[in-house]
Amino acid sequence: MRGESHNVSAVAHYYTLPDTPYNLWLRDELAEQLHLPNDGTKVEVVGGEMVVSPGPTYDHNLIVQDVQRALFAAEMADPGFRWRCVHTMDLNLSEIRDGYIPDLIVLDVDTSDKAREAQARHLLPDQVGLVLEVTSRSNAADDRQPALSRSTGTKWNGYAQVGLPYYLLVDRAPRSAQTVLYSDPDPASGAYLHFESWKFGETIRLPEPFGLEIVTDAWRPWDG
Structure with missing residues (x-):
């Protein structure tokens, strides 16, 4: 452990x-x-x-809230916007026998309605369009692409293994301070084959099917 x-x-x-x-x-x-x-x-x-x-810090939670608000604003501006989000929801990666609690899960409106009606306790990867993880000092290595010296997989590997289409990683480490959108998962190798990144302060532009912009002017790395 x-x-x-x-x-x-x-x-x-x-x-x-x-x-x-x-x-x-x-x-x-x-x-x-x-x-x-x-x-x-x-x-x-x-x-x-x-x-x-441990529980996340206040600034960590505000980053999650900024992404959530961008999704909500898109929904309010366009009745046809099909994406909804939920936080602190268990994600059951049964295929690899892992269990995560992403900072935010983004799923389409029909799937969201069905999960709500079923009073789902867990979501499954095939219900999810995008996951958000914001790194914390205590467990950032578990969210990132693994270092060569690491003997076990990370969430980056797990999400790719189950074919989750998009993984949005906000890395708050001072040496990086960037957001990376991973896409094109390869389940066989447990790796994402494509990525795009933005420094803090730059506007994140999520591609279709989201077509969403997220402002990061207030985002800061953790101290130290």
Whole structure:
């Protein structure tokens, strides 16, 4: 398991879990088994490993809100705009037995209506058009394309393996401070074959089928 130092209890229970991390995550039992506090701390299964992360900071949440507001503004301006979004929603990558909680999930209006009617507890990759992840200091490596020294996959690999069409990564690390849109996933290799990037302060222009602009003037890297 990977996580912050405050998750001592989680480490203590790693070898006594009654089922696999993925199965427990799927049943919404993993956080309880790890005795995690109810303070925004989240647990995901990335590359087959449990990843425990503290709740996001305020500026992190505002970046997510900026993307959400751009989607809502497009919907208000054009009744035919077909995209909706939801945050803090579980995404079940059953094909690779991973479970993520993206910062934002974008799906078309028909799929959104059906998920709402079904009172869905998890979404599946084939229901999703785009996912947003905003990096945090504690777990940024889990969101990015993996380093050569890494022995397990990241969300970048997982999203590509299940064929998720678009992965929007806002990397707040001071050395990068950019947004990258990954597309053209290759499930066989677990890699995205195309990307486009924007520095903070530049306007993100998502291509069709979204046709959306996102202003990033207020976005800043984390301190340090």
